[in-house]
Amino acid sequence: MKPVRALAALLLTVVKLGAAIPVVTESKIRSLSMSDLKQQLSNLDDELNQLSSLSLLSGIGSVGYRSQTHKSPTVTEWVQIDLDKEASIDQIVLVPALWRDTKSGFRADGFPRKFKILAGTAGDTVGKVVASFGCTTQLLPRIAPVVVSCPGTVASWVRVETMEMSPRAWDGKYILQLSEILIFNGEDNIALRSPVHSSSPAEGARAPGWNTRYLVDGFLPYLMDAAQGQQSVAFVSQLGIGDHPSLSIDLGESLPLDRIHFHTTDLSDTVPQAMPDNFGVPRKMVLEGANHPDFSDAVQLMEYHVKSIYDTGPIIMRRFPVTSCRYVRLIAVEPFINSMDGASGTQIGAAEIELFSAGHNVALGRAAQGHFTADRPERSFSALTDGRNLYGKILTVKDWMNELSRRHDLETERPLIAMELDRRYASQKTNLNQLAWLTALLSAGIVFIILFGRNIRMRHVAGIRERLAADLHDELGANLHTIGLLSDLAAGARESSEESDTLYRRIRSETERSGIAVRHCSDMLSAKGLFTDLLSDMQRASNRIMAKLEHEISIDGEEHIKTLSPRTRADLFLFYKECLVNITRHSGATKYMTELKATAENIHLKICDNGRGLDSSDKGGVPPSLKRRAKLLGAKVTVENPPAGGTCIELNLRTRKWGFTQHRRP
Secondary structure, eight states, X not given: OHHHHHHHHHHHOOOOTTOOOOOOOXXXXXXXXXXXXXXXXXXXXXXXXXXXXXXXXXSSOOOBEEOOOBSSTTSOOEEEEEEEEEEEEEEEEEEOOEEEETTTEEEEOSOOSEEEEEEEOTTOSSOEEEEEESOGGGTOSOSSOEEEEEEEEEEEXXXXXXXXXXXXXXXXXXXXXXXXXXXXXXXXXXXXTOOEEESSOOOTTTOTTBOGGGGGSSOOSEEEEOSSSOOOOOEXXXXXXXXXOEEEEEEEEEEEEEEEEXXXXXXXXXXXXXXXXXXXOOSEEXXXXXXXXXXXXXXXXXXXXXXXXXXOOSEEEEEEEEEEEEEEEEEEEEOEEEOGGGOOEEEOEESEEEEEETTEXXXXXXXEEESSOBSSTTSOGGGGSSSBOSSSBOOOHHHHHHHHHHHHHHHHHHHHHHHHHHHHXXXXXXXXXXXXXXXXXXXHHHHHHHHHHHHHHHHHHHHHHHHHHHHIIIIIIHHHHHHHHHHHHHHHTTTOHHHHHHHHHHHHHHHHHHHHHHHTTTOGGGSTTSSSOHHHHHHHHHHHHSTTOEEEEEEEOHHHHTTBOHHHHHHHHHHHHXXXXXXXXXXXXXXXXXXXXXXXXXXXXXXXXXXXOOXXXXXXXXXXXXXXXXXXXXXXEEEEOOXXXXXXEEEEEESEETTEEOSBOO
């Protein structure tokens, strides 16, 4: 949670000289984890629900200060507030002048792009910079106040000076505009109704809502709309309460008072309003303080006089010299006259009356009374001191400004966090879709591998069966055929005992070889005495199988033959043996010829006889047993009848394929 707390603290920080108010950047947000972003968004929403809303004032009233217009943004304009005495300052608040944009809604108008705030004491005309903003792109757009902290600053004057102005919305001319400047010493706005000087006169003649005095009149472009507390309906008196009606409050004890906030009657929230802005506000009223309940020792604390429509607003704030008193009386010297809807008569109304002593509202919860009754039962005198208005709890002006500024910061940050979360959710969704596709592909791959593996195993089993059948056929068939031939020869050689003995020994040898082949029928390569030497085996097979047929055998490239794998040599031998058996069985030949040529890339075996050749129906056909053996070898076999007669069988085996060696001993 440390990154979240650090991010929240960052928004509250106000950097002083040479820096702007820091905001959370996209890179900072992107550095947070998904859980931190969710937690930050949740914390942000929780905090927003506890902050005042930016409810804007309607109707007619003073706007603020407007300088002369310029063609260049770099012309220096300034406004300076002279305090009545040297004081400690901890916070300065700049409230922007607002403009209703037809496309984007309300926005700050004429708020400087680059500016600095200076403070100084009497006799110091230069002062020192307490805050400087080199670029307000982090501040704008906004309608909320800008809060600048400057604890420990002691000054008797404060100046806001532009380094670069922004263009006015409706004509694009460069100008300095501000609605209000508040300077706080604790909870007290010491800038209220102080003298104001400026580098250029305000455009009061052509625009009466703009004047230097309106910069510190306490009238803000907002309604106090706190998120806390229950609603309270404002007090409104009955109609016709006399020429000098008054309201009094008993504070319970004598307290030093220095300020009053008169909250005017909350107007109807309908559009348009059903009541005028100054409803219930006396044209002239006097605030008196006393320590005797009959006000025999009354002292005038403050006088308020409405000279124009710009002298009233939602909260009428007035400061006065510190005076100790217990009883306070507000006298309507010139009460409001209600002449609406055919009725006519004096009337007074207020949402709250706050009396301050050392920054605290000491009228809160105290009993208020008058010599008249309320307009209706729900509009009681207690509403004047219950600390609530139509929206909820009444805040101190300082807390109110800070909450509005904080809301702006959070509402600026929230879309960035939400956008980053949306981006990450979209990325997760994409990754999840890709994972789903990958899972499907992997599942299909697994099924394919299983089926492919099963097919390979089945082919392997079929190959084993085929090789087993081929080996038994080619080895045992040839041996049995040889035994038969030797038996025939032995029967014809009865008169020669020596020749008979030789034939019987050969029969015995073939019988033993056949027995070995049978015992190792699953893997004849493991049988000792079989396929030990290809060339010798071929010579012996010729002598055994072909009996007394005349034959020639020539071998070229013996060194390459020795490098062949045992399986290849065995298959070559069995192929050769099957060819000899076919010659003795079917050809009727009297002689044959064997030619074996071996190179590093190829084995060529050719067997020719002078027999009757193939029948016309079998011309060009390869006996199945030879096809099978050639397939096991991976070789090509052809059979043809030469013009001179007989049959020629040719086997071509490539021992080197695709750039690497095959059929070679590993």
